[in-house]
Amino acid sequence: MFQDGRRTRLARVGVAGAAALLAVGIAACTSSSGSSSPSSSSTASAGAGVAMTGQVGAVPDMATGAEKTGTVTVAAPPNSAPTWILPLVTGAADSVFDVDEFDYQMYRPLYWLVNGVEPTETPTMSLANDPTWSNGDKSVTFTLKSNYKWSNGDPITSADVLFWFYETKAALKESPANWAAYTPGLGVPDEVASISAPNATTVTMKLTKAVNPTWFMEDEIGDIQPWPSQAWNLDATGGKHITDWATNPADAKKIYDYLTVQSKSLSTYASNPLWQVVDGPYKLSAFTASTGAFTLVPNTTYGGPHATTESDVQFVPFTSDTAEYNALVDGSVDVGYVPLTNVPKLSTLTSKYNDFGYTDFGWNYVSYNFGDTTADFNNIIDKLYIRQALAHLEDEPGYIHAFFNGAGGQAFGPVPVLPKSPFTPATASTNPYPFSPSAASALLKANGWTVVPNGTDTCSKPGTGTGECGAGIPAGTKLAWNVDYVTDPAVIGEQVQDWASQAKTVGITMNLSSTNFDYAIANYNDPSSPKTVNKWAMDDFGGFTDSTYPTTFGVFNGPGSENLGDYNDPTANSLITSSISSPNPSAVTSEASYLTTQQPGLFQPNPDGGFGTASIVLWNKTISGSPQSFEGLTQDIWNPEYWFFTK
């Protein structure tokens, strides 16, 4: 995947309230008066109609024999230093590094929604049992498991969940940006009319309206990371413990403000007693603010599954992929990555390291700006035949071979072909618009365009009838517009340039320009930057990581906070709304199927991922553990608690 870790990668932004990397549970997840398990027919056959390229290497079985401990050194890519420790990550600090590599090692979410490469729940790693639904999916109840506790000996109770809830409300009241996964008006906490704790292990939420149970469990309450209500209920260091945070918003705010100040003090992360109260498998023993290096030591009270004896984990930051590669050659890190550009050099490392590459659960795309009125672009791009023609100009197998060195998989919609998900629609396994410039040309000619290969097409048959260009396209309109792309990683530009080159052969002129990710997100973003709406027609900044219930709510429904190009299709809106509100646990499959055929953007192939970038993951052959714990690295999920040394 491409991820903004900031910097050196394609960016992924968490979708619709979901923490970026939570995966979806399937059959066991839902149980309500009106729902049923997702049907198996929604799971696409991996081999149907598309080459399943992309996997590199393999994960060996767990070693038998003595499990030895030590210190596992992990390479941290450039720009991956955690900058936030409070388990309510702000929009500014949100990244896979801050959340998965750092936060989740200490503070676990209610549901662990990934299992190796598959976006499915691992129930033994969830803090809570699966929820039950009632009152027409307007009421949800879940119970906390008894084997998990805080490192200070306190049990994890329903009060800790309520503490998180009320503190989150206090945080959001100050600014909606204080929680990266928050979507105003949607899910937790805005759709929670009331929350209660009938006993020490049970939490009940009554909602303002019926919701889709799968979505709510996987994308909303799955994000909740309980806070230790007995240890963190302070408004000052050494102050009195505040107990009325549920009933007194002013006191809840004081607690949040105090914890925020502590979270901003990076140099005290390892020494501050607040952050030593954890429920995850690790505690922080060292943190260097200037470099972002940190060391985790085992939390001996951790109640979840782990290796017989856990090892320490030391994250070692690197200033560049080159420096990290040198460390792998030198053998001085145990777990690292090789960017896709270095895949041909993998063989120099496989004598010391195991390697594995797999596509992550997400999608990359070129965003189309349906609001750009320059040269009637909005009226051009809203024509399905235009978008189909553009899709026919993309050579996904070619890109995977040439730019990803074979380490990538095809994707034709917002749910990729791999990893397999119970929500993958049948349309996702076959390219609806395979690479064919002649098909693109035929579509244009059939709809009233004069195709001028290597020139610029013009509309020669204006009108709304059959064989005419369509509404809002006057005679002489040209198929020419600007396309911007981010420069890092280089594969983005490579794909866009090839696509533009193919487009030129059928007379579509794309004027390319490049920029960096931050600029693109700030300016080629209609909801955030309406003043630049007519300055961009298309933009390739990367894409999105799917939550395990892969709805594109907020991205492709109009209006949506991440609907960068103002796509607004009534059918899509209806399907997307159903995904989060209908009782059908597989509603999202219909949404994905429709968007695959409608192409609201140009969906692009998925490179193999890990470490927040397009890469192959490697680990020292002297380290073993459950295969899923290594597979999960490709999904940016870290479970070093399963790792042990074999010598």
Place this chain on the structure above:
Amino acid sequence: MIGYIVRRIGVSILILFGVSLFIFALLHAIYPSPAIDVLGARANGALIKAFNKQNGFDDPWLVQYGRYIGNLLRGNLGYSYKLNQSVTSLINEVWARSAWLSGVSLVLSVVIAIPLGVYQAVRRNTIGDYVATGVAFSVYAMPVFFLGLILIQIFALDLHWFSFEGSQSTSVVGVIGDWHAMTLPVATLTLLTIASFSRYMRSTSMDVLAQDYIKVARAKGLPERLVLLRHLLRNACLPMVTLIGLSIPNLLAGNLITETLFNFRGLGLLFYTALQNVDYNVLLAYTLIGALLTIIGNLVADIALTVADPRIRLS
């Protein structure tokens, strides 16, 4: 002299203000507010507007500049929203490391390049001169990244004589003592600087050797060693003084590639990261530091010239 220095300092302050104004205006034009960085990519227009109003980013840019200068005079370089630390603390964490790397490289370069340049001038058109010239041209033509990679491959990964990365110690004392880790990064910077300095020194030495006073000194029977030390060296070094002064900010900026390659966190890397992240305040602070170093380097060079050559009077 004192008057000259005072006047130069006064002018330098004006130049610094000018540079800061220019850079601030430029950055503001392309990046008027860190709202998206603070609020996240999902922030909508209303949220961004509220943030800008609350934090003064909707004020006229001159007003924002005035506020920035006011904070600057109080030692507040601003806050990095991306790295969640004050710019002052970010710079404090790394400037000494960069200074050590640059300083050692510069000293070594001068100590080696000056006698090498003199040797090449005195022994010009000999085998020794040709070899030194060939090596200098080869190194000078080589991108610093490439040179560093070669050194790493041969001396670290193949021979294991040195570490493949720079010192990871967070204290300057630790960095200074870690010769095993710092040899290759220092060598990378030093070799490139020697290549250019030695060429300058050779050229100026050849000019001085052609002067009449050198012939007179030799004719008087002065030992060649003393001719070179007392007459050649002092006069040939004059242009080098200016060169050294002006190379100080270059070394800091040139560190970027070396720091990136050798996993050595310094000012150059901080700047590069800030550039990628469009970390406004860090970019501004780094540019001001660069401007300050250029001004100081220039001033020091001018003063050093008057010390080295009494014929030069500052007026």
